[in-house]
Amino acid sequence: MRFEAFCFGSIRIDGVTYQYDVVIDHGQVRKRKKKPSRKFREAFGHTPLSGEEDIPWKCHRLVIGTGTGALPVMEEVKREAQRRQVKLVILPTEEAIAKLKEHPDRTNAILHVTC
Secondary structure, three states, X not given: OOEEEEEOOEXXXXXXXXXXXXXXXXXXXXXXXXXXXXXXXXXXOOOOEOOOOOOOOOOOEEEEEEOOOOOOEOHHHHHHHHHHOOEEEEEOHHHHHHHHHHOHHHEXXXXXXXX
16 A cells, blocks of 8 residues: 555555545545434544444444544544554554555454544
8 A cells, every 4th residue: 555645634555535535444545424423423522433433443443534634533532443453553643654554454443534
C-alpha cells in the first residue's frame, strides 16, 4: 500500500484519491460510514469515532488518524480495543500515515482527512 499524498480534504493511496475519511481493512480501502456516530456530534462538537461504526478490529494494531487532531475517539472504542487486545494508536493523520508504513501487514486504520 502506497501513501502518495495527504493534504487537507484528501488522501492518495495506490494512485486513487479519496476526498473523505477512509477505513483500511487488510489492505482494502473503503469510505468511513460515520452516520452511526452522528448522534454523538453535539456532545463532542464534531462527529466522533464511536463503537457503533464498522471498525476493522481483526488486526494486531489499529491506527486512527485524527486529522489535525479534531476527530474525537470515544472511550468505548478505547475499551473495546483493550478487550480485543488490539493495540490502538491515535495520532494526527499525517503521523498516522507514517506509523502505517512501519508494519502495514498486521495493521488496519481509520483516517480522518477533512479537518
